[in-house]
Amino acid sequence: MKKIDAHAHIGDFGSWAGVDGSPEQLIAFMDEYEIEQTVLCAKDHTGNEGVAEAAARYPGRFIPLVYLNPLEGADICREKVETYVDGKGFRGIKMNPLRHAFVADDTAVDPVMEMARSRHLPVFIHSGHPPYSLPWSIALLAERFPEVKTVMIHMGHGHGVYIDAALKMAKRFPNIYLEMSGMPMGVKIRQAYEEVGHDRIMFGTDYPFHHPSVEIQKVLTCGLDEAAMQDVFYNNAKKLLGE
Ligand SMILES: [Zn+2]
Numbered sequence: 001m002k003k004i005d006a007h008a009h010i011g012d013f014g015s016w017a018g019v020d021g022s023p024e025q026l027i028a029f030m031d032e033y034e035i036e037q038t039v040l041c042a043k044d045h046t047g048n049e050g051v052a053e054a055a056a057r058y059p060g061r062f063i064p065l066v067y068l069n070p071l072e073g074a075d076i077c078r079e080k081v082e083t084y085v086d087g088k089g090f091r092g093i094k095m096n097p098l099r100h101a102f103v104a105d106d107t108a109v110d111p112v113m114e115m116a117r118s119r120h121l122p123v124f125i126h127s128g129h130p131p132y133s134l135p136w137s138i139a140l141l142a143e144r145f146p147e148v149k150t151v152m153i154h155m156g157h158g159h160g161v162y163i164d165a166a167l168k169m170a171k172r173f174p175n176i177y178l179e180m181s182g183m184p185m186g187v188k189i190r191q192a193y194e195e196v197g198h199d200r201i202m203f204g205t206d207y208p209f210h211h212p213s214v215e216i217q218k219v220l221t222c223g224l225d226e227a228a229m230q231d232v233f234y235n236n237a238k239k240l241l242g243e
Contacts, residue, residue, distance in 0.1 A: 128157020
């Protein structure tokens with residue numbers, strides 16, 4: 001089954017994570033596991049140039065996102081959006097409230113969301129870790145910017161209560177999309193497909209944090225039929241990214 005990986009990184013995370021993602025290994029995984037394209041971001045806001053280089057080196061394989069830290073200020077974020085989105089064809093924005101220590105719905109995020117709105121860019125936000133990146137806070141941001149497609153990466157991540165909240169918030173706000181990497185409960189992928197919407201749950205790997213074969217198995221065993229799995233694996237990311 002062909003796939004689009006809706007969330008992966010390149011870069012050396014070091015520290016507690018001890019993982020290091022390279023474009024070469026990612027492409028090798030993509031070829032092995034029928035992943036046509038990967039939505040790619042850096043390890044943080046300092047790595048956008050490496051993502052641009054990887055996208056240029058492997059044409060058509062990566063859908064690059066510009067990684068922003070809203071706490072750098074609106075001017076620096078605007079410069080990065082102009083350089084990478086306007087100048088180099090990046091297709092969306094990535095933020096991680098946990099890594100940069102801002103609450104997802106902080107007003108500091110507003111200038112970024114306004115740029116996303118005016119350019120029709122989806123915004124990918126890490127979810128699942130207190131106190132900054134919980135589904136309720138991401139939902140408060142999505143509520144303020146109903147025109148911005150907001151992807152709740154990891155759909156609550158490792159905690160059942162947060163996963164449940166991700167589903168509830170996505171049901172409430174039609175501009176919230178879910179991505180399942182790192183989220184252990186396959187049954188929640190099916191529940192999201194059935195209750196949130198057929199086009200609002202996407203497959204992802206969070207490479208280099210997880211092996212593609214593990215993330216693929218969660219979709220294959222979640223109880224959806226083949227046509228539905230094709231939506232999760234491929235069609236929904238294709239549609240979100242406007243192809
Ligand atoms: Zn990630």
